[in-house]
Amino acid sequence: EDQVTQSPEALRLQEGESSSLNCSYTVSGLRGLFWYRQDPGKGPEFLFTLYSAGEEKEKERLKATLTKKESFLHITAPKPEDSATYLCAVQGTGGFKTIFGAGTRLFVKA
Amino acid sequence: DAMVIQNPRYQVTQFGKPVTLSCSQTLNHNVMYWYQQKSSQAPKLLFHYYDKDFNNEADTPDNFQSRRPNTSFCFLDIRSPGLGDAAMYLCATSRNGGDTQYFGPGTRLTVL
Numbered sequence: 237e238d239q240v241t242q243s244p245e246a247l248r249l250q251e252g253e254s255s256s257l258n259c260s261y262t263v264s265g266l267r268g269l270f271w272y273r274q275d276p277g278k279g280p281e282f283l284f285t286l287y288s289a290g291e292e293k294e295k296e297r298l299k300a301t302l303t304k305k306e307s308f309l310h311i312t313a314p315k316p317e318d319s320a321t322y323l324c325a326v327q328g329t330g331g332f333k334t335i336f337g338a339g340t341r342l343f344v345k346a
Numbered sequence: 347d348a349m350v351i352q353n354p355r356y357q358v359t360q361f362g363k364p365v366t367l368s369c370s371q372t373l374n375h376n377v378m379y380w381y382q383q384k385s386s387q388a389p390k391l392l393f394h395y396y397d398k399d400f401n402n403e404a405d406t407p408d409n410f411q412s413r414r415p416n417t418s419f420c421f422l423d424i425r426s427p428g429l430g431d432a433a434m435y436l437c438a439t440s441r442n443g444g445d446t447q448y449f450g451p452g453t454r455l456t457v458l
Contacts, residue, residue: 240388267444268444268445268446270446270447272449277434277452277454278451278452279350279352279436279438279449279450279451279452280389280436280449281449282446282447282448282449285445285446323388323389327444332377332394332396332401332440332443332444333391333403334379334391334447335388336388336389336390337388338386338387338388339386339388341386
C-alpha cells in the first residue's frame with residue numbers, strides 16, 4: 237500500500253536557523269513526488285515536483301531533494317513568513333491517486 | 347490569472363441537511379479532484395473526474411457524491427451530513443492526472 241510519512245510533526249526554528257524536513261514514502265512505481273505549503277485555513281500551494289532519484293529543485297530559501305525512499309525539504313535561513321505546514325505527496329504509476337502525508341508544521345520565530 | 351475557485355469559503359449546515367459545494371477552474375485542466383481534510387490531518391482523496399469519467403475511492407462514503415456538468419465546474423454533494431463530515435473540502439485540478447495538482451482555497455464545512 238502506498239504510504240507517506242513526514243517528520244517531524246512540528247519544528248520550531250529561530251529566524252536564520254537552517255533545517256530540513258523529511259518525507260519518507262512507499263509507492264509501487266513513483267510517478268511524482270510533490271511538496272506543498274499550506275497556510276492555516278487555506279488550500280495547499282504548490283512548491284515543487286520531483287520525478288526521479290537524484291533530482292533537486294530550488295526556490296528562494298527552499299530546496300527539495302529526492303532519493304528512492306525519501307525526500308527532503310531544506311530551508312536555508314528561514315524567515316517568520318516561512319511559517320506554515322509543509323505537505324509531501326506521492327503519486328504512483330498505478331493511477332491518478334495522490335497520497336499525502338500529514339505534514340510538518342514549521343514555526344519560525346523572529 | 348488562471349485559478350481554482352471554490353464557493354462558498356465557509357458553509358454551515360444542520361445535521362442531515364443536504365449541502366452542495368462548488369468548484370470552478372479557469373486552467374482548462376482535464377482532471378478535477380475533491381479532497382477532505384480534517385484538522386492537522388493529510389488531505390484525503392474522495393473522488394476525481396478525468397473529463398467526464400468519474401472515479402470514486404473505495405472508502406468514500408455513499409453520502410458523498412459529485413457532478414461535473416462541464417470542464418470548468420465540479421460539485422460535491424453531501425446528502426445527509428453528519429457531525430463527522432465537518433472538515434475543509436479542497437478542490438484541485440491537474441492537466442492530465444499524472445502531473446502537479448493545483449488547489450483552490452477550500453470550503454470550511456461546519457455541521458451543527
